[in-house]
Amino acid sequence: MKPDIAFGDFFNFAATANSQEILELIYSKPHKESLIKSKNFLKFKNLISSYIYSLLRTMEFESCWLISCKSIDFKILLGEKIGFDARCLDALHSRMFEKLAFRYLPIASVAYSKNFANSVNLQDEHEIALFLSSLSQDLYENIQSYLTDADPTADEPTYITLTNIKCELVSQLEKLKEWSRKDFPIESLSSTSEDICCYSGSEEIPAIANFPGKSSNLSFSEASIVTHKSYADLMSDNEKLRRFSHYVYIDVEVAAMEVCAKNIVSYKQMPLDFKLDMARQIWDEARHAVIMRRLLEKLGGKEGDYTYSAKVWKKCEKGSNVTERLAIQQAFQEGNALESNFLLTEAFRNADNGEMTKCMDFINADEAVHVKIGNFWMKYLLDGNTDAYQATMEKAASLINATLSSNVEINRVARRISGFPDAFVDVIEENNKVYGYRKS
Ligand SMILES: [Fe+2]
Numbered sequence: 001m002k003p004d005i006a007f008g009d010f011f012n013f014a015a016t017a018n019s020q021e022i023l024e025l026i027y028s029k030p031h032k033e034s035l036i037k038s039k040n041f042l043k044f045k046n047l048i049s050s051y052i053y054s055l056l057r058t059m060e061f062e063s064c065w066l067i068s069c070k071s072i073d074f075k076i077l078l079g080e081k082i083g084f085d086a087r088c089l090d091a092l093h094s095r096m097f098e099k100l101a102f103r104y105l106p107i108a109s110v111a112y113s114k115n116f117a118n119s120v121n122l123q124d125e126h127e128i129a130l131f132l133s134s135l136s137q138d139l140y141e142n143i144q145s146y147l148t149d150a151d152p153t154a155d156e157p158t159y160i161t162l163t164n165i166k167c168e169l170v171s172q173l174e175k176l177k178e179w180s181r182k183d184f185p186i187e188s189l190s191s192t193s194e195d196i197c198c199y200s201g202s203e204e205i206p207a208i209a210n211f212p213g214k215s216s217n218l219s220f221s222e223a224s225i226v227t228h229k230s231y232a233d234l235m236s237d238n239e240k241l242r243r244f245s246h247y248v249y250i251d252v253e254v255a256a257m258e259v260c261a262k263n264i265v266s267y268k269q270m271p272l273d274f275k276l277d278m279a280r281q282i283w284d285e286a287r288h289a290v291i292m293r294r295l296l297e298k299l300g301g302k303e304g305d306y307t308y309s310a311k312v313w314k315k316c317e318k319g320s321n322v323t324e325r326l327a328i329q330q331a332f333q334e335g336n337a338l339e340s341n342f343l344l345t346e347a348f349r350n351a352d353n354g355e356m357t358k359c360m361d362f363i364n365a366d367e368a369v370h371v372k373i374g375n376f377w378m379k380y381l382l383d384g385n386t387d388a389y390q391a392t393m394e395k396a397a398s399l400i401n402a403t404l405s406s407n408v409e410i411n412r413v414a415r416r417i418s419g420f421p422d423a424f425v426d427v428i429e430e431n432n433k434v435y436g437y438r439k440s
């Protein structure tokens, strides 16, 4: 059983919790009415809470840095790390739900929280990697000590979860160490400091860049680099396919990572589940970027052979709140791309490109999840009001100077899998008749 969304609504809980509730969280002493009677159980529960604190704040910092850093390799590394943090957070958060918690705020020592306060101004990619590597190493050691002290039978669900996290942390550390050679001194999660702080969602984070960073080998241009007229045309010309793969690599996949990273840090009041969904998408887009770069390089091209336009980032910036941003990116643009991607996949298959046909099937499955995420959170933010959903989608289309129609013929099954209301799909189908298919 998963915790419901309100269980991870830290921002509102921090704002409304009374001082008694906060004191109980901070000192975590079993008291008369407490459901928990042993200090030992509380100790382990608080350790899980501190891992959640660490991972959540790390994920927010990584999201800021993913936008501002220049190297695409480093953006991909951060994207993969954000995905890992989210998987750990998801498992530990569920475990907190199972540990007799009605609601909670992630806690850590004040000394540990200063690691973040001291790192908000880091900009250099190697220094950021050093910092993240030290945090991961410290988490690894703390998990090791939890596993040594824990009762592997009584606490088996946590024991297995932490054993898996520890194992995956090893490969995360290896990747980070390729960017960092020395140590970055930090205060440990096991700090003996008496002063404890709770995550509230209003902690300082690194500056959110107005425009995503790019390395100097990439030049900006508004002009489109794509020259093919149809997918058949694309498959018959390597130069056109190189242009297309470069465009998807930088202007679609990397840009989607940046857009979702901004959603995590600009809307910190959103519940944990929202951040986990955005993190899941960032991780997927990082893999898609790797796949498209692999295709580009296989065709003899490389990053920087063409310009980038930041079209996806700029369109999303036209949304004035998180609902509109989700409508523009996940529901409208990715919703439409889902249908055209099926045709692209078929074109790869017709061109006997088995490798890309297989990869596209995986990408399409991920993309359906992204659209579903967008639709789910739009409905959540609009209290399930279908008229408000329709109005928001219409506004999203007009904000990016588009009509509310699809790129190609509607695929009802794909639209249903990805959570579109049937009435909305009917409207797009009608609009297709009036306006014709939308030019992407
Ligand atoms: Fe993607």
Ligand SMILES: [Fe+2]
Residues within 6 Å of the ligand: 256, 281, 285, 334, 366, 367, 370
């Ligand atoms: Fe996507």
